[in-house]
Amino acid sequence: MLEKAIKGSKVYYGWMLALLTLIGVGFGFYLWQFNSGLGITGLSRDVSWGFYIAQFTFLVGVAASAVMLVLPYYLHDYKAFGRITILGEFLAVSSVTMCLLFIIVDLGQPTRALNVLLYPTPRSVLFWDMIVLNGYLLLNLVIGWKVLEAERNNVHYPMWLKPLIYLSIPWAVSIHTVTAFLYCGLPGRGFWLTAILAPRFLSSAFAAGPALLILLCLFVRRISKFDPGWEQIQSLAKIVTYAIILNVFFFLCEIFVVFYSQLPEHMDHFKYLFVGLQGKGSLIPFMWTSMILMVLAIILLVPSQFRQNETVLTIACIAVFIGTWIDKGIGLISGGFVPNPLHYVNEYAPSFPELMITIGVYATGFFILSVLFKIAVTIKEELYA
Amino acid sequence: MPNNSKGMYNKNLVIAGIVIFVILAAFPFWFNVVKSAPAPEVVLTEKAKAAKECVRSKEYMTTDHMVLLDVWRDSVVRDAKRTYVNPKGVEFNMSLSNTCLDCHSNKTEFCDRCHDYASVSPYCWDCHIDNPQGGIE
Amino acid sequence: MKSSRRNFLKIAGITALGVGARPAIDTIAAVGGRGPTEPEPILKQNEKALTAKQWAMVVDTRKIKSEKDVAPLYEACHKIHNVPDMPIKRHEIKWIWPEQFHHAFPDLHSEFLSEKIHHTTFPVLCNHCENPPCVRVCPTKATFKRESDGVVVMDYHRCIGCRFCLAACPYGARSFNFFDPREHIKEINLKFARRTKGVVEKCNFCVERLAEGIEPACVEASKGILTFGDLYDPESEVRKLIAENFTIRRKIHLGTSPAVYYIV
Known part of the structure; x- marks a missing residue:
């Protein structure tokens, strides 16, 4: 099937070449970081995780959202999604790959990464995260590939795949839950120390991931002869609607607990993010933009006549995606580290090399996504067009 | 699989290609069989000469010093055990900086010669003093 | 048929490796390894080492009259441990x-x-907690609580630089080597190893000195401001101070049980 990814239009080649260039540039900057150290990033002893780990966290969510297609199709026999589950699975594959790359570029001693396997430590959540992420990557690659191959050859997929498909459903939930546990089990970080962090992660993931999938479906329909389907896109839109509402609801629950209880250790982080603390608040505009985008998305998604208008739907999905991306990809990590445990407000902003490396990782993910989607779409074209 | 039937064409070319690849990939091995570089001569410092014997026999140290250092490092860092009693009953302070490199203070003529020859590049000296007389490399 | 071919390839591969590596090994090791009857070497604790169930420290802040009283203890520690003076504050x-x-x-x-x-x-340092969150989160056991005396130790050889421990420590006691620290050590102590870039480091309660039977460098330089001893020995100096004075510890509500006590 891989040969489908090699033959394509000039635009396709151009796009892939552009991605390869970005990968090359990102890799160059990574070599610089590899040789001189993480000091070339904006990270500090106070904000010791930054853009890399934030992107990792956000993308774990995007990866987990494949379950929103797999679950209705395989558990509830919702046939319509059968047409596009492959897109969700391949999106998961590329997202998890990016996650793993973001972890690697964040390591101070990347050549020792396999120490995690050499000295397995089950009491560390990172150990479990390593297991669930790699497992999820493998599951989706195998399931996606085998189901697509069977579909192409007009046969039923092999029966040994069925248990793997069922396994992938709780597994998807686990990857984002475990990722939330990385943060919410730390006693000294009030911003993350909340049981609602994992539910918040999942709700924002199930909004952002399907929103991205809708955008990808609309894009696929425009550039290929394969139509993912009106019903499919509308069902996804409903999922996005409920997920983004839940996400805002969970957020407001957190806000109530934190501000009604008035516990400073929990409050100060929210203050820093939304109104500033000790005169510092570089993230204020981002956080309010995120809030406004999420509320706007709810307004655009809830009435069905809005949602059924594809232009409005597109705008709403972009709003959901950017809103949740700011929330997790910018606010979540900085917000947890500022103020620091000694109550200093030392802010963080990514450096230029850090951004270039981030873009390089994203380009790698999009390259993989393009290859996989090209294969899937070409085969679907042969079948349905 | 529409292209399957083509698989058996160009059989000779494929086999020749594999053979050439194997020969190239195995270059270090057959090159070594034909001709191996002469073993390096290591230089002992006066202090090392005066000590006559290392923590273990010369033969053991030549082949197994890395194993010994690995055991030492785990023992010192992780088990808080810093005294080494060798098979002859002599006690040593398990310290790369203060025991090994104290005698073998000539990294370039001692450590590097064999490491270069064997094409290994341990990074011990990134942190452990390579030359107690000098400063940082 | 298939399996025998695979076996053949396996054997051929191993043979090629052996033949290739043989001359190199031979020339390095002129004579073969150990004699079979040699006794096993013994690894043991230094006889003069100071030991405890859980090392602890008491800081008598009443004795701190000015910055001058405490400056020497910071200097003593950082000098003896080759702690670099990084030019950028955030590093x-x-x-x-x-x-x-x-x-x-x-x-x-x-x-x-x-x-x-x-x-x-107030002098602050790693609290060598009895229930350390940093140890809990480390994915490689590169930081661990030493069973023999409760010191929270860093194994710089094993650390992968994930910085999970920096996120977990509620005291900001951990530092990460964002750049190569070696160029920024003013005066090098040849007896103590430096660190490499990309690993986490912190106070080690002077384990290298305890092994030699001497107290931590900061305690020695503090002229009585700091007291060091076994928390579980009722006769120890620290226990006497804790018994006779009201002491506080940092953020005890987090359940970490810090081993550094402050008399205010």
Whole structure:
């Protein structure tokens, strides 16, 4: 099937070449970081995780959202999604790959990464995260590939795949839950120390991931002869609607607990993010933009006549995606580290090399996504067009 | 699989290609069989000469010093055990900086010669003093 | 058929490796390894080593009259451990350093604090917690609580630089080597190893000195401000001080059980 990814239009080649260039540039900057150290990033002893780990966290969510297609199709026999589950699975594959790359570029001693396997430590959540992420990557690659191959050859997929498909459903939930546990089990970080962090992660993931999938479906329909389907896109839109509402609801629950209880250790982080603390608040505009985008998305998604208008739907999905991306990809990590445990407000902003490396990782993910989607779409074209 | 039937064409070319690849990939091995570089001569410092014997026999140290250092490092860092009693009953302070490199203070003529020859590049000296007389490399 | 071919390839591969590596091994090792009857070497603790169930420290802040009283102990520690002086503040490496009360004890801070406390600087360092969150989160056991005496130790050889422990430590006691620290060590102590870039470091309660039977460098340099001893020995100096004075510890509500006590 891989040969489908090699033959394509000039635009396709151009796009892939552009991605390869970005990968090359990102890799160059990574070599610089590899040789001189993480000091070339904006990270500090106070904000010791930054853009890399934030992107990792956000993308774990995007990866987990494949379950929103797999679950209705395989558990509830919702046939319509059968047409596009492959897109969700391949999106998961590329997202998890990016996650793993973001972890690697964040390591101070990347050549020792396999120490995690050499000295397995089950009491560390990172150990479990390593297991669930790699497992999820493998599951989706195998399931996606085998189901697509069977579909192409007009046969039923092999029966040994069925248990793997069922396994992938709780597994998807686990990857984002475990990722939330990385943060919410730390006693000294009030911003993350909340049981609602994992539910918040999942709700924002199930909004952002399907929103991205809708955008990808609309894009696929425009550039290929394969139509993912009106019903499919509308069902996804409903999922996005409920997920983004839940996400805002969970957020407001957190806000109530934190501000009604008035516990400073929990409050100060929210203050820093939304109104500033000790005169510092570089993230204020981002956080309010995120809030406004999420509320706007709810307004655009809830009435069905809005949602059924594809232009409005597109705008709403972009709003959901950017809103949740700011929330997790910018606010979540900085917000947890500022103020620091000694109550200093030392802010963080990514450096230029850090951004270039981030873009390089994203380009790698999009390259993989393009290859996989090209294969899937070409085969679907042969079948349905 | 529409292209399957083509698989058996160009059989000779494929086999020749594999053979050439194997020969190239195995270059270090057959090159070594034909001709191996002469073993390096290591230089002992006066202090090392005066000590006559290392923590273990010369033969053991030549082949197994890395194993010994690995055991030492785990023992010192992780088990808080810093005294080494060798098979002859002599006690040593398990310290790369203060025991090994104290005698073998000539990294370039001692450590590097064999490491270069064997094409290994341990990074011990990134942190452990390579030359107690000098400063940082 | 298939399996025998695979076996053949396996054997061929191993043979090629052996034949290739043989001359190199032969020339390095002129004579073969150990004699079979040699006794096994013994690894043991130094006889003069100081031992405890859980090392602890008491900081008598009443004795800190000015910055001058405590400056020597920071210097002693950082000098002896080759702690670099990083040029960029956000990359700072700190093992023991001064903090004002409201930073050291943010949860005990009050607006109307006594003038004296307000102006005292408190030495802060790794608390060598009895229940350390940093140890819990480390994915490689590169940081661990030493069973023999409760010191929270860093194994720089094993650390992968994930910085999970920096996120977990509620005391900011851990530093990460963002750049190569070696160029920034003013005066090198040849007896103690440096660190490499990309690993985490922190106070080690002077395990290298305890093994030699001497107290930590900061304690020695503090002229009685710091006292060091076994928390579980009722006769130890620290226990006497804790019994006779009201002491506080940093952020005890987090359940970490810090082993550094402050008399205020």
